[in-house]
Amino acid sequence: xxxxxxxxxxxxxxxxxxxxxxxxxxxxxxxxxxxxxxxxxxxxxxxxxxxxxxxxxxxxxxxxxxxxxxxxxxxxxxxxxxxxxxxxxxxxxxxxxxxxxxxxxxxxxxxxxxxxxxxxxxxxxxxxxxxxxxxxxxxxxxxxxxxxxxxxxxxxxxxxxxxxxxxxxxxxxxxxxxxxxxxxxxxxxxxxxxxxxxxxxxxxxxxxxxxxxxxxxxxxxxxxxxxxxxxxxxxxxxxxxxxxxxxxxxxxxx
Numbered sequence: 001x002x003x004x005x006x007x008x009x010x011x012x013x014x015x016x017x018x019x020x021x022x023x024x025x026x027x028x029x030x031x032x033x034x035x036x037x038x039x040x041x042x043x044x045x046x047x048x049x050x051x052x053x054x055x056x057x058x059x060x061x062x063x064x065x066x067x068x069x070x071x072x073x074x075x076x077x078x079x080x081x082x083x084x085x086x087x088x089x090x091x092x093x094x095x096x097x098x099x100x101x102x103x104x105x106x107x108x109x110x111x112x113x114x115x116x117x118x119x120x121x122x123x124x125x126x127x128x129x130x131x132x133x134x135x136x137x138x139x140x141x142x143x144x145x146x147x148x149x150x151x152x153x154x155x156x157x158x159x160x161x162x163x164x165x166x167x168x169x170x171x172x173x174x175x176x177x178x179x180x181x182x183x184x185x186x187x188x189x190x191x192x193x194x195x196x197x198x199x200x201x202x203x204x205x206x207x208x209x210x211x212x213x214x215x216x217x218x219x220x221x222x223x224x225x226x227x228x229x230x231x232x233x234x235x236x237x238x239x240x241x242x243x244x245x246x247x248x249x250x251x252x253x254x
Contacts, residue, residue, distance in 0.1 A: 026082030028055040034090025035182035036154050044242035063182045066189040073099040085253045088113050100195030107252045112206040115220040118194045129216045140211040151181035162210040166240040201226040202252045211235040
């Protein structure tokens with residue numbers, strides 16, 4: 001009985017110490033959503049991070065321009081306590097590539113995201129992958145809807161079938177109803193810096209992504225020298241595989 005109690009106590013201590021260490025580190029995770037989404041896309045990941053003692057901030061991007069999105073993210077970084085783990089999903093990867101240059105940002109996490117070089121646009125990445133290296137295009141972004149003010153959205157059918165096919169359909173329809181609109185001009189805007197150059201980076205590749213081809217994601221991850229983890233998920237891995245995503249963010253925080 002004594003040795004059993006001793007063993008269980010050791011196990012409990014091993015589980016508690018990492019959480020205490022993260023809490024005492026004073027680090028904050030700043031989460032940046034992608035296009036056709038909002039801050040609520042992190043709702044399943046946030047509790048898992050908080051359980052580990054990490055403070056969290058989910059940014060609500062206006063998506064009117066890259067500069068505006070970077071400014072909103074910078075505001076969150078300024079409000080954060082301690083060093084920041086900056087996380088970007090999809091379009092959010094472009095945002096953190098510039099905003100992550102802030103000295104308070106200690107590490108970067110890309111989730112199914114673009115990780116451009118300074119001066120590189122999204123279409124540069126996609127065109128080069130398709131035309132130069134023959135990576136097939138995926139179906140999710142073939143039929144965007146652009147309104148009279150040049151803001152882009154996806155149809156409910158596209159979100160259910162391609163954007164978020166591995167979550168309950170009712171949840172995918174909620175995404176469709178509440179999706180943010182990205183201004184078309186943002187697709188022609190590029191970061192002025194590449195924050196991943198000189199900072200530790202992680203990249204979560206979504207193997208079943210139909211919005212950004214997994215092969216493109218793997219190339220991005222390799223180019224920036226990221227610690228790479230591949231998960232069996234659609235474009236919205238933070239909703240379909242929240243524990244897998246949280247584990248990578250926690251690793252980056254450690």
